[in-house]
Amino acid sequence: MIRLALLNPNANAKTTARMTAVARQAVGPAVSIEGFTARSGPLVIADEEALEKAARLAIERGEELAAEGFRGILISGFGDPGLDRLRRRISISVTGIAEAGMKEASLKGRRFSIVTTTPELKAAIMRRAVRLGHGNNLISVRIAGSVEVMSDPERLAQTLLASCHEAVSEEGAEAILIGGGPLADAARTIAPMVPVPVIEPVAAGARLACARAGVVVGSKV
Template sequence: MKILVINPNTTQSMTDTIGHAAARAAAPGTTTVTVQPDKGPVSIESQYDSAFCVPGMLEIIKAAEEEGGYAGYVVACFRDPGLEAAREIATGPVIGICEAAMHAASMLGKGFSVVSTLKRSAKVQYDLARKYGFIDQLMSVRAAGVPVLELEDAHSGAADKVKAETLKAIEEDGAECVLLGCAGMVDLAQRLTQETGIPVMDGVTVAVKMVEALAGLGLGTSKIVSYAPPREKPYTGAFAANAPGPVHKRAAE
């Protein structure tokens, strides 16, 4: 099985980090390919950044599908940008790392917290938990006060800040699992699991396993209505080449 993991930002070192984690998580027989768009923000820390990472990410998936597609796709940003649009153009499952981690946490403990990067992202996490159905299980969102790219810098103290908030989530907020709210924290999960004694999850590895699970059963995205392929139509200007092409089997409308 081949899984395409997309880092929606354009920082190669982060793509590499994500790629290594994805590869380690993959089962024997699974190949993960990790890529990044050729345009867009170097990190995703706002809804504005998010909006500009999506077109490049969709281009990648559209091209992949035209060449036969992957068994499934992982969107490796904890805001789950463009998830629904991606599902419209993919055949296999498309899973966001926030979504994956929340699903996993809800099966492993009663109540989880998210330890995120910046305070401005906190309410986005609440919105996602509400959308996915996990709001009753979301005990808190804590911001470590660390910009995304500082996570790459071993001397930034970022890991300590993430750990400190993880402990507070456990002790003060009633978290029984903790989700690391940025793909850049992927390497911290295992260490914090050991140090805290509770499941501390990054979303990248969980999402890879979720795609393996679903695609392994032959399950893909339901194409019947909401995630049916976009109707064929022209796009204008710089996005002309992104226009959805003809759809062979028309879904219910």
């Protein structure tokens, strides 16, 4: 069986467990996905300083995982911390959830908005979109509350949903990308209530990581 490592670049083991469950559900039983948590660092990556620290930790842990028989690594932090540098250091494939989410959101040239809860990462997210070639498709990064709202699942879902509707009605978004691995459950909750496709980045990342490992598991459209 093909083994993929899901690497959570923050130090929240509970979040790792939830994201690993989401990834497994997205790809089915043909692939084994194992979750790993950063040994130190912030519980939530909320600013660019934390993003850079997470990048260093992801590179260190990723190099170790590359020697453990995995076919690929999924960096499950929305800023894709350390992804580009890690790719240059190891021989197995490395995928990021922002990379994968933007790829799905912009399918067929769709214009999309990113809805997230980390205002201090807005600039970094926009730079990432440009670096990945999606600058012309990304029409906005909407901030749905703040990091604190993540502790209340019901409030989080309501806040994300309101921002999604605003992105569609005010900006004409043709797809919505939810910007954060820890927001995966809320993304799935609100998706049926949004009139355009809602892309959940952990599932998108798992699908892309599988494709790069040679396993086709279907795609989000």
